[in-house]
Amino acid sequence: MAVDYDIVILGGSAIARYAAWQAARLQARVALVEPEDVTLLESHPLYAMRQAVWMQWAAQQSPNPQQLFQQLLSDSPTAEPCDIAQGLEWATNVVDVYAEWRSPARLTAAGVDLIIGQGEFCRRPAWGVMAHGRLLRARAYLLAPPSTMSTRVMRTLDNLDTVDFWTPDSFWMYPPTQLPQRMVMVGGTVRGIEMAQTLARLGVEITLVCDRPTLMPELDTDLNAGLQTLLEATGVSVWTNTHLKSLSAPKPTDPIHLTLAHPSLPPQSLSTDGLVIDAPLEPLLTPLNLEAVDLDPNALTVNDRLQTANPRIYALAPTPNAGDLTVYADLAIHNALFPWTRSLRSVAPLRVLYCDPPLVALGLTEAEAQQRYGNDVVTLVQPFTSLPAAHIRSDLTGVCKLVLRRNGRLLGAHVLGDGSLEMASAIALLIQNHGSIQHLLTLPLPDLSFATVLKQAAYMWQHQQNAHGLRRDLLEGWFEWVRSWTR
Missing domain, CATH: 3.30.390.30 (FAD/NAD-linked reductase, C-terminal dimerisation domain)
Structure with a gap:
């Protein structure tokens, strides 16, 4: 029996929508399956927020860092100082403008069959993807699901469930009405480093705790040193090769007490008004029922053509910035649709940090x-x-x-x-x-x-x-x- 689609994309991320758009532009028949109430983490207005902070900081139009967004939000030079929620609202409006190209309406108009509901692989009644009561069969499948913070990292932090904390995503989605005076960020991923510098520009005393010897081991040694110097010059206190040993807060309104461990130093005590846990992102693969196609969701790997162990199934890793993955999405779409394939060796590895x-x-x-x-x-x-x-x-x-x-x-x-x-x-x-x-x-x-x-x-x-x-x-x-x- 002939299949219905050239490719079925199991999405829930911005990069999945990008891949669907690109496949439709090639005149392929595409189905995009998205879970209900999906939140595109990649579309959060972090970059627009950082740009707004930088413009006001560079122009020095406000003597108080807490008032950085004042003239961006009001034409009146005597307007009341704004809070972080107003700044985020402005930045969100900016992001919505350039995110329109990947809206469901645009995808549908381009010929993408958008299906809302959790999709999962199945063997019966035939090999394919079951979503919203429909069996979707295609020549190839692409995994680009939503992502969440690594639960393995979260489990290593004792007493974490006894204190209130933010993640980078929850901080921008549900910002505090007033910025804490002191904050500690534990983790040091790309989005965490970018967030730390933005908070420092907003006048927060921010400490970045990273358990690695350098902030970004995948970067060149000289650039790692330059990045740390840049952050410290901005006002970020950087602690590398340091582990969070313990944390506690007697009451929810009390400061959080942290104990940090360094191999060559005695334990250090630190108090903070706000805690951000910045763990790496992991793809949500469990709901996809990968076992039905003989794939292990806990050990999913791809070859240099982005194929999994099942040659008809391709996969993209999660990232907080979809722009970093577009070249890999293009590669996966090309290899899934055409017999002449390309490998990752033809693509120059790209790493971007949207700091200032x-x-x-x-x-x-x-x-x-x-x-x-x-x-x-x-x-x-x-x-x-x-x-x-x-x-x-x-x-x-x-x-x-x-x-x-x-x-x-x-x-x-x-x-x-x-x-x-x-x-x-x-x-x-x-x-x-x-x-x-x-x-x-x-x-x-x-x-x-x-x-x-x-x-x-x-x-x-x-x-x-x-x-x-x-x-x-x-x-x-x-x-x-x-x-x-x-x-």
Whole structure:
């Protein structure tokens, strides 16, 4: 019996809607199954909130950090100071504008069969997905379910159920009427780091506790150090390699007392007015009945084509920012719909941190490159202090680090600073096409853009190549010969 769809997407996340939209644009017949009352965590207005905070903070239009949103919300310069709920309302309205493209109405108009209800795999009456009383059969299936905080991490924290705490999502969905004066964040995921800096800009004494030696082990070592320095300069107290040993609060209205453990220090006591638990996200796979298709929901893995152990089922991991997964969603949709497939090796690994200034990491880190290519690796580090744009904005914070082979092939780029998000496209094209750093020399760039840091790094590479060896001797000989024949 012929199947009804080209692909069935078990969704509940923003990336699932993106994947459905892309598949429909390819003229495929698509079914998107979403649970009832789904909350798209990726659409929370965190980025808009951070932008609003940054604009007011940079302009210094308010002497009190608690009044940062005042002029964003009112045309009157004498308006009453606003609270965080008003700021979130403004940011939510902004997000709703650009989130309209993935609304159910737009998806339905594009030809997506949107089915509301919990979907699960079944073997009978036929192999497929059962949702809302319907059997959905397709050539391929994509898992992009909603996500929740890791329960394994939550269970390791003793007495957590005896105190009131927020998660990053609950804090923005149900904000306090008044910001706590002191807050502690335990975890240190990407969204937690971004949230900590935003709270610091709002005048909160925020302490970030991370049990890892560095904030983001997947980042280059130099960028990790730069990120921690940036956060501390913003007002975030960063405690790395530190574990939460115990916590208690005699009464709900009392401060929360924490005991922190560090391998080389005695136990530290800390009191806080607010606690944020920032555990990693996990996909909600249990309701999908993966056992019916011989998949283990507790140990789901994918290959380099995003296929699970069942070759007809593809999967995407959860993330707090759907934009970080769009390239993988495109890859999964392509492989699910067409016989000619692509692998993850064709995609430059991308890591983005929407802090202020933003951080972008593409390709291999220095350590990963050395592990793969040994001594055939060169690094170039170019600070933003030489950029005219940085001096014009009176903000010299920023660094660009390029990782390449000795023949000039670009392996990775790691940028912390303004303009890093815009540089990512050019860098990704070079890395994915095995381009050389010499291509940056011919890249047309406005003089007053932050992207000129790429060209400056390329000039540094060219100078190093010309400063020694056979190349230098050839250049000197060439110019000497030309001068001798010029009359």
